[in-house]
Amino acid sequence: MSLQPDYTTAEEAVKLINSGDRVFVHGAAMTPLRLVNAVSARGPELRDVEFIHMHTEGPAPYTNPEYAGSFKTNACFVGGNIRQALNEGTADYIPIFLSEISLLFRRDILPLDVALVQVSPPDAHGFCTLGASVDVALSAVETARIVIAEVNPRVPRSHGDGVVHMSKLHAKVWVDEPLPEHGGKPCGEVETQIGKLVATLVEDGATLQMGIGGIPDAVLAQLGSHRDLGIHTEMFSDGIIPLVEKGVITGARKKILKNKIVSCFVNGTQKVFDFLDDNPAVVMKETVFTNDTAIIRQNPKVTAINSAIEVDLTGQVCADSIGTYQFSGVGGQMDFMRGAALSEGGKPIIALPSITNKGESKIVNMLKPGASVTTTRAHVRYIVTEFGIADLYGRNLRQRAKELISIAHPTHREELERLAFERFKVL
Secondary structure (H helix, E strand, O other), X not given: OOOOOOOOOHHHHHHHOOOOOEEEEOOEOOOOHHHHHHHHOOHHHOOOEEEEXXXXXXXXXXXXXXXXXXXXXXXOOOOOOOHHHHHOOOOEEOOOOHHHHHHHHHOOOXXXXXXXXXXXXXXXXXXXXXXXXXXXXXXXXXXXOEEEEEEOOOOOOOOEOOEEEHHHOOEEEXXXXXXXXXXXXXXXXXXXXXXXXXXXXXXOOOEEEEOOOHHHHHHHHOOOOOOOEEEEOOEEOHHHHHHHHOOOEOOOOOOOOOOOEEEOEEOOOHHHHHHHOOOOOEEEOOHHHHOOHHHHOOOOOEEEEXXXXXXXXXXXXXXXXXXOEEOOOOOOHHHHHHHHHHOOOOEEEEEOOOEOOOOOEOEEOOOOOOXXXXXXXXXXXXXXXXXXXXXXXXXXXXXXHHXXXXXXXXXXXXXXXXXXXXXXXXX
């Protein structure tokens, strides 16, 4: 499609951004890279422009050292593209539940001047959609003074709340580029074994929450004989598609948006973007809905499957830092761990390999100095590694230590037993 009169270039569009502005950047697969690059190129002429976003894809040139006086970054979730800048002290991180990020904008705690987003082309009535990422982007579009959008025919047209009329867009840039893809790798032996164990905890009629990656995909691969599973999650990927096609995922027993797949963003390969496109079975909502504990708990048998970096012998879960090194973010883990725990028949699950790629134990006596506690020991229930399932609910500290050591890697159990004896006296 050629450039039309009401479209402009990215370079022209970002001239609407002024020094001192706070700028939201649409995240995940919907990151508007052309706009990001265009505003970054204005670094020499801008000062104190603040970027705020969740995880974004592609380069983040505004974090480059030469733009130290021009741009600053406030991330609500840390992706690989800003991790180095953050840990070198040239970017910042806001610890916050995914369910509450939109409130920063709607309650004018961090009011937005500009929102940079990517949308699907308008329909006959002039309505675009926020595609694969409604999450906190809708609140940004609805509250920012200026909205600048890439309009991309590769963006899936999604059903749900992420509908934006063209009249809301102050500048539009036509872009015809594929969305960034993730996934598609076969599950390894460890992930497959974890998937089999977690699958034993999933009951027929359960409502699932899980993310992207080897372990979620491995779990989904083991659910082919289940019945009437539902999806209410913050995100999903390619792994659910075979289960939808087999009739395993129906949502028939859900109470909230029955028969619908509910999510706030989608990441994966082109296959999942095609699945999302104009699919009325998928309802894309804001995080204030998908991650609201009061809503999550109303569904039956909510089974929340999340991951961790390490778990200590009392059950404290660190999922977003390696010691003081900020790796990702709080995200929605606690939203769903609590929601699952309060759901009738619900099961909050943390699933992780027993060791790191370097052979270090992920079941540890104490978290690394400076490590953050993502899920507290009072919220945790099931911990799963390839060596088994530890149910910590109602267990005292000594019992927890024993349970966790039993699912640690065999090469680390003797040392963990020694440390547990020193700490708890009896094991």
